[in-house]
Amino acid sequence: MITRRSALATGLLVAMPAVLRAQSGPVAIVGAGAAGLAAAEILRQAGHPFTILEARDRIGGRAHTDRSLGADTPFDAGAQYIHWAERNPWSAIAREAQATSTDQDGWARTLFIDGRPATDAERARRRAGFAGLDAVLAPKGADASLAAEARAAGDDAVAATSGLSRLSLGEDPDRVSAADYERLWSGTDLWVDGYGDLVARRYAHMPVRLSCAVSAIDWSGRGVRLHMPGGTLEAVAAIVTVPVGVLKAGAISFAPRLPDATLSALDGLSMGAYTKIALRLDPPKVDARAVGDAVSVAHDGPTIYFEMGPFGHPVAVANLGGDLARDLCNAGDRAAIALATERLSAILGAQAGGAVRGGRLVGWWTDPHARGSYSIAAPGHAGARDALRAPVGERIVFAGEALAGGGAMTVGGATLDGERAAREVLKRLPG
Ligand SMILES: Cc1cc2nc3c(=O)[nH]c(=O)nc-3n(C[C@H](O)[C@H](O)[C@H](O)COP(=O)(O)OP(=O)(O)OC[C@H]3O[C@@H](n4cnc5c(N)ncnc54)[C@H](O)[C@@H]3O)c2cc1C
Incomplete structure (x- = not known):
């Protein structure tokens, strides 16, 4: 039985999106788990350039x-x-x-x-x-x-x-x-006998920069600038799919700091x-x-x-x-x-x-790249998953299992949410 109540998320999806301020460049995708890879697949099909940055030396994240x-x-x-x-x-x-x-x-x-x-x-x-x-x-x-x-x-x-x-x-x-x-x-x-293998096989064609942990995201300019060991990447927007445990641990710093609404959504979520x-x-x-x-x-x-x-x-x-x-x-x-x-x-x-x-x-x-198994919404914070879906500055979109509503905590939910995030970005790109 479907019990998902996604009125807020649906409202966000039908709102008229602002067009991205940076006019050209790739979309940066942080994390090559199910969400990041699914987002990349949507961008690939739309013909928009993207770069996937992954901290581990493999893809798949928590499916391994x-x-x-x-x-x-x-x-x-x-x-x-x-x-x-x-x-x-x-x-x-x-x-x-x-x-x-x-x-x-x-x-x-x-x-x-x-x-x-x-x-x-x-x-x-x-x-x-x-x-x-x-x-x-x-x-x-x-x-x-x-x-x-x-x-x-x-x-x-x-x-x-x-x-x-x-x-x-x-x-x-x-x-x-x-x-x-x-x-x-x-x-x-x-x-499945080898769910992790299945995810890795499904996305074996994806170009991914492995062993590349993003440490900071600067969104003070028109686009976003991502910092990682040995360099920076300029992008029109970022889809950030790292687990909420990683975000809450401050492994990625944001400048300017994230809006209060985003921080309060994160407060309501933790990792099991x-x-x-x-x-x-x-x-x-x-x-x-x-x-x-x-x-x-x-x-x-x-x-x-x-x-x-x-x-x-x-x-x-x-x-x-x-x-x-x-x-x-x-x-x-x-x-x-x-x-x-x-x-x-x-x-x-x-x-x-x-x-x-x-x-x-x-x-x-x-595990420093997971900081837990999957997301938990605390009592009194059932709305946190939907709230985290609101794009930040129209150019940072969070995605992953934690934002997947009724599909939270799963590979399927992460996949659907990665696709949602890519569409959020695509509709903000100048036509
Ligand atoms: C023990 C366990 C059992 C589970 N069982 C099931 C199950 O049976 N069925 C099911 O559907 N789901 C299950 N899940 C949940 C499922 O694995 C996750 O919901 C799903 O894989 C999450 O995908 P994701 O893309 O949101 O996140 P992830 O898979 O975590 O992907 C995020 C990626 O971001 C990377 N990253 C982290 N920090 C950085 C950084 N600073 N820079 C760049 N990259 C970074 C990570 O290395 C990771 O690859 C299980 C999870 C665990 C831990």
Whole structure:
């Protein structure tokens, strides 16, 4: 069901745009994730010159298929599902590319609590907590937090909401606007074997200046001037697609400073800490597919969702979120891999000995080019995503998953929003 309320955004789109003051030159695109690349594709099709500047040594941003555990052990370090597949532009792209995908049934086969299998009563209680959660979390007027909405429905709903919030949004439920959550699009989730690879393949033709972190954007003149190591770029306009965590950290300075309305929109947004720890398994010792996905709950630590042997790859991927995930990112690889191995071993039981052959923590929270997993609108700030869409000085347009309304937090949303930003710029170019 579509719950997106985009009256403000629509209003912005139909307003008569001012023409850009600088008359010629490329459009600068900051960031080569899904949003930046989609914006570039629109400009390319319109025949307008552009330059993409990317801080990393690769494209794709938070959509990245990681092979650091071995060529036979790929896993998606960031995005892996094509959410709301019925309307997501990536469904058709995946089909055309013949990417392997599967429907996600969303249920783990086993539940472990404090290192032992859950009892039937514990399972039933957990199921009861999740039942009807959508209705429980529907905002009742004020822009309250998910935690506040859940409290009215009792302890089981509170526990289920914490799990849902940390494991799907990457954030603790007291920091999430229920109104923003309600607005998110839903539908079929397609699990892609290599979503990051798919994004990289789709845009392999794009010219991108890699390892080129923009440090400042000067918009005091007619156009924009972007500063980066070793030089500057003059452009008619800039489409800035870096994550809101990067903007809020001040990694890019703006002169003149950004308008109050933009800064206040940024104040209402933050980054969650959805985190993955991939463990390479030794196939002769453990058949991860036979074990099936599992949830590990601990009273003195994070709840961890284990994906076991996705698409037949010899890997178990631990997923967690919220402050306990932040603590683990800060603690570093060794501590994170040790915790994931310990929890996995409890699930595998007798098969565990020597089954884990290495691990990798993907700590987006401590990644300087992401500063978190994806955007969260704070309670009381459900309008922040729309507000950030207002162009600055008619020549800086922010874009990306954080501005994608009902498509926020996704590759599909970032793609649609990158396209929106490019059209915003194109209609301001002198005819
Ligand atoms: C663990 C995790 C799981 C996820 N799971 C899913 C999922 O299953 N399905 C889904 O659809 N989405 C998922 N997402 C979200 C999805 O990955 C993002 O919403 C999407 O990729 C964001 O695209 P973007 O272009 O807005 O931002 P990004 O992909 O972050 O692109 C921004 C780019 O800007 C670059 N940059 C940063 N600073 C600078 C600078 N100073 N100068 C130049 N470049 C800079 C970055 O390196 C990056 O490449 C997940 C994300 C994470 C982290």
